[in-house]
Amino acid sequence: MVSEFEEIEHSGGKITFNILTDHDQKRFQIEFTSSRSVHMEMIAVYAIPQGIPVGIIQLGGIGVPWNPPPFPGCFPVFIASDSRGKFGHKCQSCNGYWRSGPWPNICPYCATSEPSFLFLSDAQRRYVSHYCEVLTKALDSGENVKVVIDMNAVVDAIEKKGERPDLYMAEQSQQCKFTCEACEEFNDILGRFGYCSLCGTRNDQKDFENHIEIIRGHLNTGKAPEDCMRDAVALFDSFVSQVAKQLAERVPMTIHRKNWLLKNRFHDLKEVSQKYRDWFDIELFMNMKEDDRNFVVRMFHRRHVYEHNGGEVDQKYLDDSKDTEVRLKQQIRETKEEIHRLLGLLLKMALNIHKRFHELFPPIDEPIATFEDKKARIEKFTKSMKGTHLSHQ
Template sequence: MNKDFREIGHCGGKLRVDVETGDDDSRAYSLGYSHSSAGPAAFFMIYAIPQGIPVATISTPGLGQEMPPPPVPGSFPLIIASDSEGRFGHRCESCGEYWRSSGAPSAWPLTCPYCGLRAPTHAFLTLGQRAYVSEFCELIESAVNAGESATIDMDALADKVGEDTERPRFYYSEVSQQNQFICGACGAWNDVLGRYAYCSSCGTRNDVAELVLAIARIREQVNGGGAPDECVKGAVSAFDTAAKKIADELIRLVPMTTARRNRLKDKRFHDIRARATDINELFGIDVFDGFQQDDIDFTAMMFHRRHIYEHGGGEVDKKYIEESGDISVRPKQTLRETKENVHRLAGLVTKMVRTLHKGFHDIFPAHPTPLKIEAEKQALMKSRQLGYR
């Protein structure tokens, strides 16, 4: 079953606005949220001004702690709950794209997986969440003015969804995307459109992880008897895609002259020596860092072979010999690829993308807070495992 773009309902529960009237007829209110279904649920809190405009993400207080003051006096604290999978939908106001994630942090900003914009969680509300915020603000005002408490039964509203009626007020749902991945740097879960993206929690790109998956499939293919020449094409193509994604982001984000930008813009990585020189001179990232000269020569040769396999039916021409430096063949000879070459190439392209990835994040670092939290969690888990031995 295709799970792309599947509607995912609200997690349900009941939201309460409890209003109390004092002896002097002054009124105060508090919010409550209860959830009794078996499915997962999560929530975060924001401040919004009475007109329904979000202005801050609230650091949820613990027991006995007071709510932090709003940045705008008179703002309402609001609860925003997750979908029925315990995930949150987000929408970037800059690029207009949508995604889901496992968290809605208040201690650090979210990152748009597509354009890389960093902003507080409340700046990435979906259209459905924004409509809910507006309705919720209106409910609080009317409840306080009337001096009467109010309850929103999201379970009852969810039951009405799908009926041949207008979608209920306050109700919002989310939509699954195409690529669900767990960030290797901070452990956050993401659900994005397409393959390549930033982690929305820490901002680490997933290019290396996607390449590693592709290379693993290629190794499995060649080990299972797949044609080595096809595997060479696959390995070079996987590298070209991942490397170009990183290069495109560097071009987009690093200020430079048009002439310098055009050195890489719309360029593929088939001529790996030329592209490596461009990237090193433009961004100070040595794609061949840690390579021996033999590794560089082999990589360049295999990239040229990919072109012969793709466009020449595997038959060598004079241009290939001149550009690749491969003196083991002569014009008109058909290349005979080996499994060993595929595995060597697979390791080298992975190493190059790791270098590009590291160089990118040297320029545009991931957010340190979620990385620190994940490192502390992993250290704790490791210490517990050692304690059980």
Template sequence: MKSYSVTIEKDEEGYLGRECPECEKYFKIKPGTGVPDFSDCYCPYCRHLGPQDHFWTKQQIEYAQSVAINKVSGDLLDMMKKMEAKPKRNQFISIGISVKGKPTPIAYYSELELEEKIECKNCALQYAIYGAFGYCPDCAEHNSQQIVEGNFGLVLKILDLAKSASPEVNSKLIENGLEDCISAFDGFARERCSEEYPKLSFQNIVVAKEKLDKFGIDIVDGLSGSEWDFVVAQFQKRHLLAHKMGVVDEEYIKKTGCHPAQLGKKVLITEVDVMSLISHLKVIVANLSKHIQRS
């Protein structure tokens, strides 16, 4: 029996499309990165584990089948063309054979563009997924901590850009930096806790801390009392930016101990505030990653 080999090509950036046989979601990996000669693959979405050759996409399988059929039909046509014959002249009965046709067309495809490209900090596999959070297809390391720390890094870059901006733009970039780092933390914390504590919100970090305290999880381990108070104050500043145009209200004064004379004034946010908040949030992120594991 004749056999045919089909090469599945990588995309322009070197990624190979994959599809989970369990949840049927699409992702990509870059062969040559990650664990050498890793024979099994994890789905970054549902963490299904199976052999690499179980993760071909439907388009790749259709393409491979069409290539094989194209070769078979081409070989068959070539064989039949060798049997072609013209009718002989001056014969009472003469039959000619003519072969026409083309090999079956190939079903070409292209890999899809995905939203998040990640290099696993644990095994260095480069992979791409929909959304932001997922498991490494090689080592199953969840990327939530890596993603939030990457976002913190982007905020620090924004603060660097703010230094050379006009006073108005500088102030706005610093405010955006505060909002962005808290949003990144909130997204990480919700994702990290989604399996064990699916209804837990971190918009109000004080309430979240109190709820996790009941389960023996101390998210502020490593922070002093004054550092924790500082974190709480920055979350309250973010609330003012989001809902009060940054104007100090009575609730802010009550929750932060701010001087009553600040009532009605614009809340002050500095570059140092944002940088210190990122430093403290990294401690909380590490605590959550340590005590709450993704299954």
């Protein structure tokens, strides 16, 4: 398991430029070889001779031609992954860094959408610049030569912990590694919450679901129901806060509304529900019975009692919750069954928010459709194999 902020070495390999000069015509061939026993993926970009990437190369199979360069004179630049088979990326808008597959569509932090080649990491950009410089000098020599960029030597020098070579090539693990539920893309981001960099689906809802199951496990193994209730309400508060930040950043609105979203604590569910519905058409209680709505609202008010009053009912709780089943100074106690009910309802509410949020900011269809097609083909194959197995019995 890779630790947080651990340096991940390059996968290595050698790039050889074969320069061929014939009657003032200059041609080159590129050869890539690798013998390191690590996971390696390969991509390619078009770059102008000055070392600036200008487009991706769609590498097909044997006999499949590449897409043409955006304009004449571009060099094809081959870029190998880190030794885990992933690629570092950097957003030019917010300077956020992350690792994922080869071709992201959006920044997981600020949701900026750019052509994939503009998300190259700093290390990759240095490499592209060096690659183009070496190839340009070899072509300008006017000779038939072979020139090698030895990335194995770069990796070996880094492993020796000595002075870093000029062509320093490595990536860095981040903090939250998640596989997108919608498109199956791997993402390694700073912090805990973000967008999938391939399809744009946020990971908040899945993270919330995972932590609700952890709380449910604690409840089933003897943790006090009151403590589990506080944990669950705090978790939902955090979830709503993350969505609020994205709405404040991405939806044009008045300063008053932005301040409410960014500075408010989401303890009063009725107020939160009303504002989310009126401002964004996000309905927290969609498809929930009135009795369930009132139950959740009451449980949110009870967090105040546990956090600030040791579990004893105070007048504020009675006024805010309109709870007629308890009286002033009564010690409140929760049951295991009530907390299981609360957890299930919070999951519904989080999913309501997640779905409506992505109606405002739809994910990218293509990677999701590709993943769904893959799942369907796997399911079809699995069923056919089961049928074959049964026919032989």
